[in-house]
Amino acid sequence: MGRRRRKTTPKRPVRTIPSIFNCPRCGRNAVRVELNRNIGQGTVHCGNCDVQATITITPLTEPVDAYGEFVDICATQPVTSSKTPNSRVSQE
Numbered sequence: 001m002g003r004r005r006r007k008t009t010p011k012r013p014v015r016t017i018p019s020i021f022n023c024p025r026c027g028r029n030a031v032r033v034e035l036n037r038n039i040g041q042g043t044v045h046c047g048n049c050d051v052q053a054t055i056t057i058t059p060l061t062e063p064v065d066a067y068g069e070f071v072d073i074c075a076t077q078p079v080t081s082s083k084t085p086n087s088r089v090s091q092e
């Protein structure tokens with residue numbers, strides 16, 4: 001009677017999470033996450049393509065969470081870097 005036991009133990013690799021991530025834009029491993037818990041803001045910045053995003057963080061926010069938000073932002077809207085966003089469309 002071959003009983004199959006499914007082990008559903010989630011393998012969680014315990015390792016220190018680096019605060020350098022892959023850039024969703026340029027693909028380089030150059031995204032640095034800085035969490036300013038004092039002001040409740042995190043800055044995610046790619047040192048390669050210079051894309052940057054400021055996100056709101058909570059005391060529970062980890063760098064990887066901030067990075068996730070950053071990826072989200074990059075996916076949903078064009079993130080401007082050095083250029084000033086000229087997205088002020090005044091419609092009459």
Ligand SMILES: [Zn+2]
Pocket residue numbers: 023024025026027028030046047048049050051
């Ligand atoms: Zn980049």
